[in-house]
Amino acid sequence: MTPHPRYPHIFSPLKIGHTEIKNRILMGSMHTGLEDQPDAGERMAAYFAERARGGVGMIITGGIGPHPxxxxxxxxxxxxxxxxxxxxxxxxxxxxxxxxxxxxxLHSGPLAGTPDCVAPSPVKSRIGRHQPNELTEEGIAEQIAAFANCAALAKEAGYDGVEIIGSAGYLISTFLVEKTNQRTDRWGGSWENRMRFPVEVVRAVRAAVGPDFIFVFRISAMDMLQGGMAWEEVVSLAKALEAEGVDVISTHFCWHESFVPTIATMVPRAAFAGVTGRLRKELSIPVITSNRINMPQVAEDVLVRGDADIISMARPMLADPDLVNKAFEGREDEINTCIACNQACLDHTFTGKLTSCLVNARACRETEVVIAPTAARRRIAVVGAGPAGLACATITAERGHQVTLFDAASEIGGQFNLAKQIPGKEEFHETLRYFARMVELRGVDLRLNTRVDAEQLQAMGFDEVVVATGITPRTPALPGIDHPKVVRYIDVIQGTAQVGQKVAIMGAGGIGFDVAELITHAGTSAALDIDTFAREWGVDFKNHPRGGVTGIEPQVASNGREVTLLQRKATPVGQGLGKTTGWTHRLTLQRRGIKMVSGVDYLKIDDAGLHCTIGGEPAVLDVDTVIVCAGQEPARGLYDDLVALGVPAQLIGGAYEATELDAKRAIKQATELAIAM
Incomplete structure (x- = not known):
């Protein structure tokens, strides 16, 4: 079988070192937490084997430590x-x-999270728990030997190669940057001394594994740090590693403590590939690029431009293990695309939870969540075509059940149709494209513009009804809540409500932040334009100053609205947002001049504005518009009616629990129900 002609570069083989890979798509490294499970071997085996069957040319595992x-x-x-x-x-x-x-x-160095963590100098990371212990000369020798021993054991375990990560603020990268390497011996000071540690590690590893073993080194091509590596240093390090026997250079972007997002949905696709392309011109060995490359055409375009030899797709392989096979066969519309939300992957990783994927609840649960053909075909109704209903309907139909999906709206998507309107969340369109194709492919009987009640469903004789009717926005019992100044967030996002110049937003959860972004946004979405993204985050791709950042306070375009984002809780506004993306949303709004106020008690709304107390002190916000983002209530009336009639019914998604419109929880719950029916 020949690959689809749209992707000739992706499906061309590539010589690396002593061997060859069959195509240019690599499943990049991710720490999933599977490594830490009691049955780690079995679960990792199932996880990686499924992605191997999915068609990738090469897989790189999550980071494995070489030393206690x-x-x-x-x-x-x-x-x-x-x-x-x-x-x-x-x-x-x-x-x-x-x-x-x-x-x-992977040696985490100062990010190891234990009092025993080590680094070239006792410089605490901004995000580290402990000040690291400074390595002695003997300690450095011990670490180099540990890398070599770990690589030799990897070869013994049957791996085809190793990748050493020398980026992200982990041990090796802290030797390279002056702010974290303040040594005055032969391991610090001049650039030649600072690069000595990675060079010695590579030399020892190559000696330990021999020539017939793939050797990849991941380098910080642009670390997004003030005082980070200069471009000339990046190039000289890459050349030195090539000379010591590295087969492939993998480019990485950003230390974890950087104030530049690199993999969130607000980052343009393939935003950093041009940096890889610049480095590729300096080397004679293959180069890998990564970050926000989530669809085959994006990968093909990068290869066509000559920006890389290999494309790393990490999280896209969580979202769809079969991505490469689908590209090979020209079935791109069937790809369950990574939307870079981080909610079930990185947010889980950095809070010690098992990684999964918002759009694919099977990810990292392959031994538990098995989609098997049903033994007895049944007629199932699913009411509500939001994320929960779509997941349940398509998986249930995939198993062989006869499924009818009802929705009162004219299109599928539910609350995702609101999310996709927010600048920076354009990727949500991809999830709806995927589900639309799955509805068609799995033979789901989709009935839009159809509102059904319990009696109708009972009369249709379904064996079971799944209620995924979502939520209704909560309306607080507040004097003046029906004032002309007051509008619902749904109407604002859908563009049916007028919003004035001075605005108060009641509620600072995820929806409040989305609404604030929408009503203050000006110009092109940074997620769709690399130059806009660079300006908004202070990145200089053209001149590549030290660290890649300008050092100038970034400016985010605004339409000039005066907005105050309010919450009842006394905690900092935005504290409940995602761990790995929340800070980006807070920074963006702060740079637009949006005021964020906590500890608010709402009193009333009238012609004068929003009356409230802030920290116990009375205040009147003179605003033209009050947007209510005060939470949601489950829309479960249909479920209650079905139960009253004795119709077998299940409740999922927002209709089950409406807190913060958690699509991750909704799709997971829907998937688990679908495999059990």
Whole structure:
């Protein structure tokens, strides 16, 4: 079978070192938490084998520690660990003998999260828990030997190669940057001394594994730090690593403590690939690029431009393990696209939870969530075509049930149709495109513009009804809530409500932040334009100053509205947003001059504005418009009516629990119900 002609570059083989990969798509490294489970070998084997069958050319595992001080996650230190990893490599090679699997070696350094963490100098990271212990000369030698030993054990475990991560604020990268390496011995000071540690690590690893073993090194091509690496340093390091026997250079962007988003949905697709392309011109070995490349055409375009030899897709492989096969067969419309929300992947990782995926609740649960054909076909009605209803309907139909999906609206999507209107959340269109195709492909009987009641459903004789009717916005019992100044957030997002120049937003959860973004936005969405993104986050792609950042306070375009974002809780506004993306939303709105006020008690609304107390002190906000984002109530009236009639019914999504319109929870719940019916 020949690949689809749209992607000739993706599906051309590539020589790397002593071997060859069958195509240019790599499943990039992600720490999922599977590494830490009691049955880690079995679960990682199932997880990686499914992605190997999905068509990728090469897989890089999550980071594995080479030394007891390496920090979070699993380590590869001896024979017992080798046995666990052999389960993984054997499963991958059995599933797809032509797929290479490479183990990433990760030493977290000052980010290790333990008092025993180490670094070249005792400089605490902004996001680290502890001040690291300064490595002695003997300690440095011990760490170098540990990297070499870990690589040798990886080879023994059946891996095809190793990747060493020398970026992100982990141990190796802290040797490279002056702010974190303040040593005055041969490991610090001049650039030649600061790059000595990674060079010695590479030299020791190559000696330990021999020439016939894939060796990838991940470098900070642009670390997004004030005082970070200069471009000339990036190039000289890459050349030195090539000379020491590295087969592939993988480019990474941003330290974890940087104030520049690099993988959130507000980042343009392939925003950083041009930096990789510049480095590629300096080297004779293949180069990998990454970050916000989530669809085959984006990958093909990067390869056509000559910006990389290999495309790393990490989170897209959580969202759709079969992405590459679908591209090969020209079935792009069937790809469940990563929307870069971070809610179930990185937010979970950085809070110690098992990684999954908002749009694919099976991710990292392959041994638990099994979509198997049903033994007895039944007639199922699903009412509500939001994310929960769509997931339940399509998976239930995939299993062989006869499914009818009702919705009163004229299009599928529910609350996702609101989310996709917010600048920076354009990727939500992709999820709805995917579900629309799955509805068609799985044979779901879709009935839009159709409002059904319990009696009608009972008369239709369904074996079971799944109620996914979503939410209704909560209207607070407040004097003046029906004043002409007051509008609902739904009407604002849909463009049916007039919004004045001076605005108060009641409620500072995720919806409040989205509404604030929408009503103050001006110009092109940064998520759709790399130059706009660079201006808004102070990145200089053209001149590449040290660290890649300008050092000038970024300016975010605004339409000039005066907006106050209010919340009842006394905690900082936005504290409840996602761990890895919340700070980006707060910064963006702050740069637009939006006021954020907590500890508010609402009193009334009248011609004078919004009357309230702030921290116990009375205040009147002179505003033209009050937008109510005061939470939601489950819309479960249909469910109650069905139960009263004795019709078998299930409740999922916002109709089950309306808190913060959690699509992650809704799709997970819908998936679990679908595989059980």
């Amino acid at each position: 001080s390496a920090g979070y996650g699993a380590k590869l230190l001896g024979p017992a660990d080798v046995a666990v990893h052999r389960q993984v490599t054997e499963a991958v090679h059995a599933a797809a003998p032509d797929v290479k699997i490479v183990m990433q070696i």
